[in-house]
Each structure stands twice: as C-alpha cells, then as structure tokens.
Amino acid sequence: MGTGGLSRVAAVAANTFRETVRERVFYNLLIFAVLMTLSGLLMARLSIRQQDKIIKDLGLACIDVFGIVIAIFIGVGLVAKELERRSLHPLLAKPLTRDEFFLGKFAGLGMTLLVNVAVMTAGLYLTLWTVESRPDPRMLKGIYALYLGLLLIVSLALLLSTLTSTTMAALVTLCLVVAGRFSDVIRNMRVVAPAVPDWLVQALYYAIPNFRNFDFKDRIAYGDPVPLAALGWVTLYAAVYIGIVLGVGARVFRSKDLV
Amino acid sequence: MSRLALLLLALAVPLVQGRIDRVLGEFRAQHEALYLWSGEQVRRVAPGLEGLAADVYWLRTVQYFGGQRAFAGGKRFDLLQPLIEITVTLDPRMEIAYRYGAIFTAEPSPIGAGRPRDAVALLERGVRALPDNWALRQDLGFYHFLFLKQPQEASRILFDASEMPGAPYWLKSLAASVLAKGGDRATARRMWSVIAEQSAGQIKSNALLHVQVLDALDEADRLTKLVAEYARRGGRNPTSLEDLRRAGWLGRMPLDQSGTPFEYDQRTGRVSVSRRSPLWRPGF
Numbered sequence: 001m002g003t004g005g006l007s008r009v010a011a012v013a014a015n016t017f018r019e020t021v022r023e024r025v026f027y028n029l030l031i032f033a034v035l036m037t038l039s040g041l042l043m044a045r046l047s048i049r050q051q052d053k054i055i056k057d058l059g060l061a062c063i064d065v066f067g068i069v070i071a072i073f074i075g076v077g078l079v080a081k082e083l084e085r086r087s088l089h090p091l092l093a094k095p096l097t098r099d100e101f102f103l104g105k106f107a108g109l110g111m112t113l114l115v116n117v118a119v120m121t122a123g124l125y126l127t128l129w130t131v132e133s134r135p136d137p138r139m140l141k142g143i144y145a146l147y148l149g150l151l152l153i154v155s156l157a158l159l160l161s162t163l164t165s166t167t168m169a170a171l172v173t174l175c176l177v178v179a180g181r182f183s184d185v186i187r188n189m190r191v192v193a194p195a196v197p198d199w200l201v202q203a204l205y206y207a208i209p210n211f212r213n214f215d216f217k218d219r220i221a222y223g224d225p226v227p228l229a230a231l232g233w234v235t236l237y238a239a240v241y242i243g244i245v246l247g248v249g250a251r252v253f254r255s256k257d258l259v
Numbered sequence: 260m261s262r263l264a265l266l267l268l269a270l271a272v273p274l275v276q277g278r279i280d281r282v283l284g285e286f287r288a289q290h291e292a293l294y295l296w297s298g299e300q301v302r303r304v305a306p307g308l309e310g311l312a313a314d315v316y317w318l319r320t321v322q323y324f325g326g327q328r329a330f331a332g333g334k335r336f337d338l339l340q341p342l343i344e345i346t347v348t349l350d351p352r353m354e355i356a357y358r359y360g361a362i363f364t365a366e367p368s369p370i371g372a373g374r375p376r377d378a379v380a381l382l383e384r385g386v387r388a389l390p391d392n393w394a395l396r397q398d399l400g401f402y403h404f405l406f407l408k409q410p411q412e413a414s415r416i417l418f419d420a421s422e423m424p425g426a427p428y429w430l431k432s433l434a435a436s437v438l439a440k441g442g443d444r445a446t447a448r449r450m451w452s453v454i455a456e457q458s459a460g461q462i463k464s465n466a467l468l469h470v471q472v473l474d475a476l477d478e479a480d481r482l483t484k485l486v487a488e489y490a491r492r493g494g495r496n497p498t499s500l501e502d503l504r505r506a507g508w509l510g511r512m513p514l515d516q517s518g519t520p521f522e523y524d525q526r527t528g529r530v531s532v533s534r535r536s537p538l539w540r541p542g543f
Contacts, residue, residue, distance in 0.1 A: 053353075058314070060311075178306060181306035182306055211307065212307070
C-alpha cells in the first residue's frame, strides 16, 4: 500500500471516527462521568479504607466493559450498515479499494475507542485526585493493554460482520471475548474432562484470542509494576492476532458479492 | 391533558413511597439472600472483572454486617462468612477483608458473629495469601490472645510478625509481655489500642469500646479493694457505695465511662460493671 493508499485509509478512518464519536460515545462518557463522580463521593463512606482500590477497579472495569460494548456493537455495524444503506457502491466507485475501506473502518473505530479510553482515563485520574489519592502514572500501562484488547475485539467484530448477520456477528464476538477470558479454564480443561484429546485443548487454547493477556487491572489496582517486557509481548500478540483477523476479514470482504 | 396526567402520576410516586415507608418502616431489614455461595462460582460469572466483583462483595459484606448489627431484630450473621469467603477468593490480596472480616466474625454476639475460631482461620488464610504482611500476623497473634486466650501461641506469632520488614519496634516487646504476663488486662488494653490506632470508623469505635471495658473493669477492681479496706477497718461491708462517699473515700459516686453506676454486692463486697451498662461483658 503506497502513500495514496494510506491517505485513503486515513480518509475513511476520519469519516468513521466522526460518525461514531458523534452518535454514541457521548452517552457512554456521560454515564461514566456520573458513575465515577458517585463512586468517588460514596466510596469513602461505604468501603472502609478501600476507596482508592474501589475507584480504580470501577474505573478500569468501566473502561473495559464500555469499550467492549462499543467495539462489538459499533464494530459489527461498520461495514454491514454501509452494505444495507447501499452507500458502499458510490464509495467503491471512487479510487478506493475494498481493503482500504475495510482497514479505514477498523482504524476509525480504533480512533473512537482511543478518545473514549483517553477521556475515561482522565476521568479516573480526576476522581482519584478528588479523593486525595496520589496519581499513579503506572496505571497508563495497564490501560494501554486494555486498549490493545479492544482493538482486537474491533477486528473480530469486523471480520464476523463480513461473514454473517450483524446480530449473529455481535453474539459470536461476545462469545469469543468471554471464551478468551476463560483461557485458563481452556488450558486446564483436561483436569475436569480427561477424555478430551490434548491436541484439541492446545488448538483451542491457541486459536481463541487470549483476552487474559490484556488484563493487568488487579496489578494496577494494587499499584504493582507492569513490566515493560510483558507489555512488549502483549503488543506483539495483539499485532499478530489483529493482523491475521484483519487479513482474513479483508480477504472475505474482497470476495464478497456486493450486488 | 396527557402531560398533566403524567406530571400528576410522577408527583404521586414519592407520596405513595412515603406511605409505604410509614407502614413498613423506613429502615426495614431487607431479606438477604446469597445466590452464589462460593468465590469460585462468582469468579466464573465475572471473568476479567474479579477485582470489581470482590469490591462489590466487600461492600455487601460491610452493608450486611452494619445492617444486621444496627437494624435486624434477631441479629443473625449467617451470610457473613460466605460473603467474606467470596471476597477473599475473588481478591486474595484484599488485606482489609481479612482484618475487618475477622473482627466482624470474632466479636461476641450480638455485636458480631461470635465465631473467634473462624476469625482466626480467616486471618491464617490471609497470612498464607500475603506472607510478607506483618499486620495480618499481628492481628492473628492478637486474636489468639484476646479471643482464644492462647498467650503462648499469640506470643510466638507476634515474635514472627516483629521479625518482618516494616513491623513496628514495639511488637517484639508486646510479644514478650504476652508470654510473661499471660492474660493480663494491660496487655489486652495495649492490643485494643493498637487496633484502634490502625483502623477507622466502626472498627475504631469498637476497639476504643474494648479499651473502655477494660478501664471499667480496672475501676471496678479498685472499688472492690476500697470496699475490702472499709470492711477491714469497720468490721463489716458498707451497705452501698454511698457509704464510701460519705466516709470521704470517694469524691463522688463512681460511674463507668458510659455514665452508668457500678453494681455493688454487699454480701460478697464485690463491685462490678453494671449489666445495664454498654461496657458490661459476660464472664467478667
């Protein structure tokens, strides 16, 4: 892909970003702001010396869960909506390849999620500051890992939306996210089901995206360090997995009959 | 018209709720139910959100304990242990759940669940989960002394705690004192004062109450000695503590820190904390 290709991807991404950020993210952030403010005010009274940890847990869980909801439910509609509205045809009549369109959609939602995560992170720091907790920059490392996980979910949602209906794509993506959080259970499956062949366990363990890799929330909540080496490997894992999923997705989209 | 009807209906909600509260009582105890009884079950329901789930269960533990203690008629703490168990399974590093959970569990009924052995088991679990935490070992030692009356075991654990990095310097002398003096009140007072210093809110108040109980017991002992001296000099026990005051041995009628007069048994000459006093404890 040359410079022209990149600029076309960027144009689709910018357009997708404008659309998604305008429509839904505002409400998400509003709910987050209310939740964080209330938690900041209430936790001091309810939790007995746990307000810092609870605010961090709540804030990080919100970044995680709200991000997943946006990634899945907006992600599955990105391409499908264009197909339904038939707005894709005039776009593809321009000098824009299907691959560029597909990647642009991914990048656009990635930017929306980045803004979403950034604003939520700022809200989390602000809430911690209001309860006189010392701001911990190490939190950013864990939030970065969460963001990588969200990008992986977007790529899965996009791929599945090219294969099936939006409802089914949303459902399967959600199932994959949940399954990926049970990766430890999958790995130890033979303890409870010894009849399952080892190759099947291994295949499942490596095939299903391991969303545990992106979860440093408990470390952050207790102020434990997140090693840079671990972050590096997690980044590489996300890059490889997203690369595969987007590659397959673009291939499917390329061969899709749009008429 | 429909807008007016909606407005009227909206205004009716607080009025109706007010009536319900008046009929059923504003602080009616809620029926508490626990649908998942094990931390492992909850962990499987909330993958990746164990930390938040632990917080929610901890808040529920605190609310349940407070609700039972303050509002429930027949105070029962049936759900206390499973709630704490779920909390520490979801987040084995939550120190506060071990420390405060232990006090909720250990305190005698109706203040707490009255299960000191379970409290010690909880603290032992905490020590296993957080082996570098001196405060949990300190509490374990305290509980062996205060609730199980096992000074030797308490002293051994306190010595172990005193050797850990960050442990306060006085922990070693406290361990020695426990071993040397067994179950004396001064040691217990020192332990409750430490708990009060290290805690907040209800737990701090509870620890300070224990200190007041010990003060009241000391005062009762002092008055008993005065009665004995009065009897030695006069040949008979005084008819009431008022006799001591009239004789100039007391400036005013003695009250414990809750403002309740002490009880006096003329036959035995023993002064004790009144059963009507919030500082009265069985067995003293």
